[in-house]
Amino acid sequence: MASEDTSPSHSHHRDSIKSSVGNTAANRRRQQAISIGKERREALIRAKRLCRDSIFDDDNNEKGLDEGEMVIDEEQSVLNARTAQTVQELKSSLSYQGKDATQKTIEALRALRKLLSKSEVPPIEAAIQGGAVPLLVQCLSFGSADEQLLEAAWCVTNIAAGGPEDTKSLLPALPLLIAHLGEKSSGHVAEQCAWALGNVAGEDMELRSILFAQGALLPLTRLMLSNRESTARTAAWALSNLIKGPDPKAANELIRIEAITDTIVKHLKTADEELVTEVAWVVVYLSALSDKAISILVRSDVVPVLVNWLVGSESLQLLIPVLRSLGNLVAADAYITHSVLIVGNNITDQVLYGLIKCLKSEHRVLKKEALWVLSNIAAGTLEHKTLIFSSEAVPLLIDLLSAAPFEIRKEAAYTLGNICVGPTKGSDNKSDIIVTHLVPLVKGGCLPGFVNLVRSADLESARVGLIFLELVMRGYPNGEGPKLVEREDGIDAMERFQFHENQEMRNMANALVDKYFGADYGV
Amino acid sequence: MDSMDSSVASPDLGLELGFPFWVASRRRFKPDDPFFASGNLERELLAKHVALDLTEDERFQLQRMEIADANLFCPIAGCGARLEYLEEFEDHYNTRHMASCSVCFRVYPTSRLLSIHISEVHDSFFQAKVARGFPMYECLVEGCGAKLKSYKSRQRHLIDKHRFPSNFEFYKKAHPSKHQRQKLQRKAYKGGDAKDQESFMDLDAKKESKQTRPKHYRPKQEVKSGTERESEMEVETKLHHPQTTETKVVTNSEAKNEKAKAETEMEVEERIEDIVSGISKLSTVDASSPSSVSFGHRHSRGFAFVPRSVRNQNQISKREQTRKP
Numbered sequence: 001m002a003s004e005d006t007s008p009s010h011s012h013h014r015d016s017i018k019s020s021v022g023n024t025a026a027n028r029r030r031q032q033a034i035s036i037g038k039e040r041r042e043a044l045i046r047a048k049r050l051c052r053d054s055i056f057d058d059d060n061n062e063k064g065l066d067e068g069e070m071v072i073d074e075e076q077s078v079l080n081a082r083t084a085q086t087v088q089e090l091k092s093s094l095s096y097q098g099k100d101a102t103q104k105t106i107e108a109l110r111a112l113r114k115l116l117s118k119s120e121v122p123p124i125e126a127a128i129q130g131g132a133v134p135l136l137v138q139c140l141s142f143g144s145a146d147e148q149l150l151e152a153a154w155c156v157t158n159i160a161a162g163g164p165e166d167t168k169s170l171l172p173a174l175p176l177l178i179a180h181l182g183e184k185s186s187g188h189v190a191e192q193c194a195w196a197l198g199n200v201a202g203e204d205m206e207l208r209s210i211l212f213a214q215g216a217l218l219p220l221t222r223l224m225l226s227n228r229e230s231t232a233r234t235a236a237w238a239l240s241n242l243i244k245g246p247d248p249k250a251a252n253e254l255i256r257i258e259a260i261t262d263t264i265v266k267h268l269k270t271a272d273e274e275l276v277t278e279v280a281w282v283v284v285y286l287s288a289l290s291d292k293a294i295s296i297l298v299r300s301d302v303v304p305v306l307v308n309w310l311v312g313s314e315s316l317q318l319l320i321p322v323l324r325s326l327g328n329l330v331a332a333d334a335y336i337t338h339s340v341l342i343v344g345n346n347i348t349d350q351v352l353y354g355l356i357k358c359l360k361s362e363h364r365v366l367k368k369e370a371l372w373v374l375s376n377i378a379a380g381t382l383e384h385k386t387l388i389f390s391s392e393a394v395p396l397l398i399d400l401l402s403a404a405p406f407e408i409r410k411e412a413a414y415t416l417g418n419i420c421v422g423p424t425k426g427s428d429n430k431s432d433i434i435v436t437h438l439v440p441l442v443k444g445g446c447l448p449g450f451v452n453l454v455r456s457a458d459l460e461s462a463r464v465g466l467i468f469l470e471l472v473m474r475g476y477p478n479g480e481g482p483k484l485v486e487r488e489d490g491i492d493a494m495e496r497f498q499f500h501e502n503q504e505m506r507n508m509a510n511a512l513v514d515k516y517f518g519a520d521y522g523v
Numbered sequence: 524m525d526s527m528d529s530s531v532a533s534p535d536l537g538l539e540l541g542f543p544f545w546v547a548s549r550r551r552f553k554p555d556d557p558f559f560a561s562g563n564l565e566r567e568l569l570a571k572h573v574a575l576d577l578t579e580d581e582r583f584q585l586q587r588m589e590i591a592d593a594n595l596f597c598p599i600a601g602c603g604a605r606l607e608y609l610e611e612f613e614d615h616y617n618t619r620h621m622a623s624c625s626v627c628f629r630v631y632p633t634s635r636l637l638s639i640h641i642s643e644v645h646d647s648f649f650q651a652k653v654a655r656g657f658p659m660y661e662c663l664v665e666g667c668g669a670k671l672k673s674y675k676s677r678q679r680h681l682i683d684k685h686r687f688p689s690n691f692e693f694y695k696k697a698h699p700s701k702h703q704r705q706k707l708q709r710k711a712y713k714g715g716d717a718k719d720q721e722s723f724m725d726l727d728a729k730k731e732s733k734q735t736r737p738k739h740y741r742p743k744q745e746v747k748s749g750t751e752r753e754s755e756m757e758v759e760t761k762l763h764h765p766q767t768t769e770t771k772v773v774t775n776s777e778a779k780n781e782k783a784k785a786e787t788e789m790e791v792e793e794r795i796e797d798i799v800s801g802i803s804k805l806s807t808v809d810a811s812s813p814s815s816v817s818f819g820h821r822h823s824r825g826f827a828f829v830p831r832s833v834r835n836q837n838q839i840s841k842r843e844q845t846r847k848p
Contacts, residue, residue, distance in 0.1 A: 044564060044567040044568065045560075045563060045564065045567065047563075047566075047567055049570060244554060245554055245555070246553065246554065246555050281566070284554070285554060288552075288553065288554035289554060316565070316569065317566070317569040317570075320562050320565060320566060321566075324559070324562060328551075330549070331549050331550060331551040331552070332549075332551055334549075363565075364561060365561050365562045365565050368558075368561070369559075369562060372550070372558075375550070376549040376550065378547065379547040379548050379549045385547075406609045406610070414550070417545050417547070418547040420545075421545045421546065421547040422547070423547065430544045431544065431545060431546050431547065455612075455613065455616075456609065456612065457595055457596075457597060457598055457606055457609055457612035458595070458609055459598065462598075463543075467543060467544065467545045468545065470542065470544065470545070471544075471545050496599075496616075499599050499600050499620075499632045500598050500599065500600065501598050501599065501600040501601075502598060505598075508542060508543070511542060512542075
């Protein structure tokens with residue numbers, strides 16, 4: 001807030017006072033926003049999308065200032081009052097029997113829609129409390145004019161972008177929205193309804209279940225085939241919200257739809273990155289939830305197309321679902337590493353290239369999830385381990401192990417460890433240690449990073465660190481392991497666990513210290 | 524996530540359950556796993572039509588909040604301090620769990636354990652009371668209040684009453700390497716010149732090659748006979764232990780000689796100022812209480828300060844003397 005200067009001689013001070021008053025409301029909201037950050041984050045995770053602009057350009061609504069401007073300085077109470085009033089107008093126009101009834105209704109709807117789309121904080125509660133929902137349901141009835149359907153669906157879209165209570169109040173509207181997805185509907189109407197449904201589905205599992213039971217899956221999927229790119233995109237997004245689970249039933253149902261894989265491939269091959277992004281998210285959830293989908297996808301063209309995007313795209317928004325889809329597929333099914341990403345095939349080199357690109361990225365998410373994928377590939381055949389070991393990934397891995405935030409360090413640790421441990425077990429029933437990888441990695445300076453992990457307060461990280469140290473002490477040639485570990489203060493790190501509250505950690509650490517740094521040490 | 528597999532019990536590691544050796548296996552996450560949370564958040568932030576308009580500031584804060592969300596508590600038994608973020612742990616540990624003994628540089632996670640250590644290891648008064656049959660060995664669990672007559676019986680008390688694991692060793696043997704490390708660090712702090720350090724290290728090397736170990740080492744988990752136990756009593760910090768009661772446990776002369784030798788050499792290492800002189804008298808002790816009870820680990824990662832006691836050994840001897848009854 002601008003400080004208030006009592007001296008009137010400088011006009012700019014007066015201006016600043018004026019502007020501070022003008023911005024008070026916005027600033028206050030801003031402050032509020034920061035302090036309720038957690039709620040907002042949860043709102044984000046609910047994956048709603050407010051519809052602020054018309055979904056098509058050639059609308060016959062008034063263009064110009066009226067369309068474009070946002071109602072920023074409106075006080076919330078004023079906004080609420082206007083909303084209540086507008087709802088009343090809608091109500092009266094619906095009961096009006098005269099010849100302009102439809103036009104009046106459309107105008108009232110439009111006014112409501114503008115309030116719900118132009119305000120910085122849409123007056124959703126006011127609309128609901130004013131009784132808007134049953135009126136909107138009425139407006140959505142079959143046979144209504146397209147424009148009416150459109151405006152009504154738009155209002156519902158934005159109400160559904162609200163909180164849990166707001167969204168749940170829309171239950172009566174759902175079957176109608178689903179119905180208007182049908183192929184007989186106007187394209188714009190169908191798209192707007194898809195948007196509304198996407199918001200509803202984004203709310204929680206319960207609503208997703210209801211929508212699924214009411215049969216939203218099939219029409220949305222059909223809509224995804226639309227020639228209109230914005231419709232296909234919106235439908236894909238809504239679909240991803242519908243199947244995201246955690247209940248896998250919608251995902252399992254989706255993969256059973258005839259030609260869904262072909263549709264997905266077709267869309268992934270377009271140049272429209274936004275469409276590719278949304279469809280990739282559909283693949284994310286299919287691959288995360290449905291084993292049947294995984295089995296089909298790994299044998300399809302989806303994988304090579306995803307790999308192409310991984311290599312070729314620079315867009316964070318696109319790379320996240322592409323990377324994660326591949327990650328889910330690699331994690332779930334050995335088929336990929338063994339039959340698709342065979343060492344020697346071009347696609348394998350491409351994947352590695354793409355993953356390394358993500359490791360070099362500045363984005364935490366890309367680094368972390370790429371490491372996860374890499375660690376799973378490194379859990380494959382000996383050839384895979386050697387491939388990664390000989391690539392430029394290794395110095396990156398060691399660097400990330402040492403310097404990155406802990407969750408990234410952990411993933412780097414898994415990758416490096418998997419590179420050093422073979423897929424086969426020896427006669428002692430312990431996995432074979434690949435000494436030709438272990439020695440250079442240790443020489444390359446990975447030990448301090450692992451010792452550091454042992455020191456972590458995060459149990460899993462500490463565990464991973466300890467288990468790697470055991471590898472080094474057992475498998476490093478000429479019995480040099482213990483000395484190397486000691487040099488990095490490994491004993492110190494392990495002895496901390498004497499007082500760790502976790503029994504397994506205490507046992508593990510004590511066992512290692514006893515075995516490798518007992519009385520015989522140094523003789 | 525089961526990349527680590529609890530495999531076959533390894534006899535040489537002596538655990539019932541077996542050490543979970545590294546197994547390279549794929550890890551899979553459910554879609555709502557926290558692992559994916561940051562990616563999900565990013566998706567919504569990048570989407571053009573977020574329901575809430577965010578400023579750059581708010582976006583940044585949200586992302587930071589999401590990392591901080593992990594419920595973190597200090598894993599040191601009995602502490603439970605809330606950590607706001609993981610990186611804080613190191614500082615927290617250094618502040619709260621590094622109660623260090625100025626005599627032998629061992630480090631304990633609480634000041635209470637430190638003071639128990641000091642009594643049991645560096646206090647001749649304590650040993651005297653023990654010898655006279657007073658129950659001096661405190662239970663390690665805060666609030667229990669039990670006092671036991673011997674190290675062993677306290678150990679048993681911990682296992683029986685407080686369900687400590689049977690392999691929990693309050694008394695941990697130090698390894699000669701730690702002595703070396705510490706010595707070097709102290710030297711570095713002292714600011715000794717390079718030449719000093721070199722000669723110091725040479726001495727180390729010489730010492731190391733000459734060092735022998737008690738021949739009767741056994742893994743701790745086994746029940747030990749008196750003799751074995753005695754020979755295990757490594758002479759770590761006999762530094763300033765004044766004479767206490769003689770023990771009746773007899774070791775074979777060879778072990779004794781070796782031990783004496785090892786003791787001597789350890790002693791020598793400890794002294795910074797005077798490498799050759801001042802070998803304090805050592806005593807073999809009763810099997811039931813180790814002459815130097817020393818749990819906890821040595822603080823080897825550098826000192827915040829160098830205790831005066833380190834810089835001048837004489838002062839310590841003096842201090843020890845004042846503690847005599």
